[in-house]
Amino acid sequence: MEKESAVLLLFTGGTISMSEDPTTGALRPIDFDRLLDYMPELKQTGIRIKSIPFLPLIDSSDVHPPVWERLAKIIEENYEDYDGFVVLHGTDTMAYSASALSFMLENLSKPVIFTGAQLPIGMMRSDAKENMLTAIEIATAKESGQAIVPEVCIFFEDTLFRGNRTTKKNAEHFNAFNSYNYPPLAKAGVHIKYFRSYIHYPHAGTKLRVRTKIDQNIAILKLFPGITEHTVNAILNIPNLKAVVLESFGAGNAPRCTWFYDSLKEATLRGILIVNKTQCSTGTVEMGRYETSLNLVNAGVMSGFDSTTEALVTKLMYLLGEYTLLDDVKHRLSSSMCGEMTVI
Numbered sequence: 058m059e060k061e062s063a064v065l066l067l068f069t070g071g072t073i074s075m076s077e078d079p080t081t082g083a084l085r086p087i088d089f090d091r092l093l094d095y096m097p098e099l100k101q102t103g104i105r106i107k108s109i110p111f112l113p114l115i116d117s118s119d120v121h122p123p124v125w126e127r128l129a130k131i132i133e134e135n136y137e138d139y140d141g142f143v144v145l146h147g148t149d150t151m152a153y154s155a156s157a158l159s160f161m162l163e164n165l166s167k168p169v170i171f172t173g174a175q176l177p178i179g180m181m182r183s184d185a186k187e188n189m190l191t192a193i194e195i196a197t198a199k200e201s202g203q204a205i206v207p208e209v210c211i212f213f214e215d216t217l218f219r220g221n222r223t224t225k226k227n228a229e230h231f232n233a234f235n236s237y238n239y240p241p242l243a244k245a246g247v248h249i250k251y252f253r254s255y256i257h258y259p260h261a262g263t264k265l266r267v268r269t270k271i272d273q274n275i276a277i278l279k280l281f282p283g284i285t286e287h288t289v290n291a292i293l294n295i296p297n298l299k300a301v302v303l304e305s306f307g308a309g310n311a312p313r314c315t316w317f318y319d320s321l322k323e324a325t326l327r328g329i330l331i332v333n334k335t336q337c338s339t340g341t342v343e344m345g346r347y348e349t350s351l352n353l354v355n356a357g358v359m360s361g362f363d364s365t366t367e368a369l370v371t372k373l374m375y376l377l378g379e380y381t382l383l384d385d386v387k388h389r390l391s392s393s394m395c396g397e398m399t400v401i
């Protein structure tokens with residue numbers, strides 16, 4: 058007889074678990090017990106499902122690194138007992154959490170599927186059940202005894218994305234996410250179609266290694282025409298700052314004025330890592346393609362290639378938390394650790 062499949066559901070909160078506050082009309086998380094009442098289907102899946110609520114359930118705008126650490130540790134502690142893991146999470150910061158977990162869970166060989174909903178589970182037209190039930194099916198999908206998708210992913214509406222390639226793109230419609238620079242890993246229709254050539258498989262025999270140290274001393278510097286020297290320097294001189302995601306124009310371009318170059322150069326000489334990320338959703342940074350990015354190369358700015366901001370922010374936090382030598386951080390930053398970017 059085949060062994061029963063088993064999934065661990067980790068509830069952090071989000072719209073999926075909310076209802077309207079009768080006095081203010083605002084959406085806020087409901088009690089966990091009431092939440093399960095809305096989902097009798099969970100008992101009919103034929104899958105052994107255990108759930109762990111992170112109480113109190115929270116809106117994902119309140120998610121911070123200790124939540125990632127807790128998720129990673131619970132997955133580590135329960136790794137042998139389950140075929141896969143489903144994380145119920147608000148959509149607002151889901152791409153950050155999925156990216157963070159992809160770095161923390163090294164040599165992952167089981168699915169970790171994040172999902173949520175755009176409408177609360179108690180509402181008639183809610184997308185919650187469909188998202189959750191399909192995520193559970195993907196978390197248990199196997200072929201020849203091996204997980205079909207042994208990655209940290211986001212499943213939403215009908216598409217499975219690599220988590221660290223995903224961005225929230227829509228605050229209104231059910232297709233809340235997209236992965237602009239990497240193809241989907243699966244599509245769910247009548248059947249779930251897996252695109253195996255895009256899925257990453259770990260080397261046989263490697264063991265899960267969980268590393269959860271985080272350093273939050275990073276900042277995002279988003280350029281715009283007219284940005285002042287004062288603004289740039291205020292960011293680059295934040296006390297204890299270790300790294301900056303520089304959100305540049307187009308293929309990674311920035312103003313050529315001397316003060317800007319000098320500020321960046323001075324910061325990299327102080328050991329601050331600056332990583333170039335294009336403000337465009339699709340495409341990659343190509344430093345040196347235009348004259349307007351040559352200065353960045355000379356100032357010691359590194360390329361983030363086609364990474365998302367969510368992946369760069371969490372990768373930097375993870376690397377700065379785990380490695381003390383700047384060269385170690387730089388080396389890992391410039392390569393793809395778990396499919397988060399395409400190096401050209």
Ligand code: ASP
Nearest residue numbers: 071072116117147148149
């Ligand atoms: N504000 C909610 C959250 O991120 C939105 C959602 O879940 O869709 O928690």
